[in-house]
């Protein structure tokens with residue numbers, strides 16, 4: 001298996017391997033997006049509408065690609081976005097992803113819909129940790145997640161603001177994807193076709209949504225689609241005042257994840273957030289929403305000197321990271337690029353995906369004639 005992983009030189013290779021290893025409904029849950037998936041495609045395409053302009057003869061033997069984001073010094077300008085249900089993709093789930101992030105000295109995002117507990121992650125993973133909060137209708141649950149993160153000394157929190165209802169992910173409707181997976185004739189067939197995934201899923205410790213299971217049965221003991229989960233359990237009354245109160249109660253580094261407009265970026269500063277993650281949830285929510293990279297320059301111009309701006313979505317190459325940094329992002333993050341690798345080969349897979357990205361960024365910085373990411377700026381980039 002590890003040979004296959006060593007032959008994965010980019011995200012597309014990992015995607016192909018993930019497709020082979022996972023039952024169809026699970027692969028399409030990772031890979032899919034909302035409606036016609038226009039936004040999902042544009043997220044990556046937006047990086048292809050502009051070009052880097054290199055400088056040469058710059059003496060580039062020693063490269064420093066570290067950055068400080070949300071108060072955390074990370075060794076590369078890319079961190080791992082929080083994503084749900086990781087033990088469905090590989091039995092080691094969050095532990096595999098966290099350990100790989102730790103090896104690369106980067107930040108690890110943990111979803112409210114995570115499958116390993118906050119406490120276990122805190123005990124075992126020493127790299128900077130960002131907890132992603134979904135605000136549920138059950139206020140006790142929200143408080144319990146924040147309290148547990150405080151007690152476990154997590155470094156940062158990101159409140160996701162683009163998932164007030166579930167996105168229309170039609171691939172999940174066709175495949176019947178649920179959490180936990182439902183045993184139907186169709187799903188049994190798909191499990192039978194992927195015996196090694198099925199053996200691991202059924203023989204190892206029981207799948208659960210570790211932060212939620214004491215408050216909600218859906219997702220752990222009652223099978224629901226992700227769309228149904230959000231629409232039924234997320235607090236649709238959440239507003240700026242609620243976000244401000246959460247920030248105050250948390251009291252540490254705080255990001256709003258899913259900011260897309262200059263107006264909202266300014267309001268994030270007003271409520272005391274220390275970062276914004278420009279994101280459309282990887283195209284999984286509002287199809288037709290603009291791509292984060294297309295919105296980046298105007299948001300950086302408006303607030304870049306007052307708050308950390310993180311660009312997220314569609315990043316598949318080192319050059320994508322360099323382009324976002326050239327426009328003024330403090331750091332980038334991503335989901336599918338490491339999730340395909342997790343599905344393809346657990347921790348080893350994620351490590352290889354991060355090796356690929358790290359080597360690309362390093363090589364591309366040398367080819368750009370910069371030794372430190374602070375040297376990247378708007379002169380390095382032209383739109384066609």
Ligand SMILES: Cc1cc2nc3c(=O)[nH]c(=O)nc-3n(C[C@H](O)[C@H](O)[C@H](O)COP(=O)(O)O)c2cc1C
Pocket residue numbers: 029030031043081082083084111112113132160257279280281282283312313314315333334335336337339
């Ligand atoms: C399978 C999957 C699960 C996700 N789960 C969550 C989640 O629980 N919370 C959240 O805020 N974002 C979640 N996201 C969105 C990611 O954090 C991130 O915004 C997105 O993956 C970025 O786009 P990219 O996959 O093109 O890098 C998820 C994304 C994927 C692909």
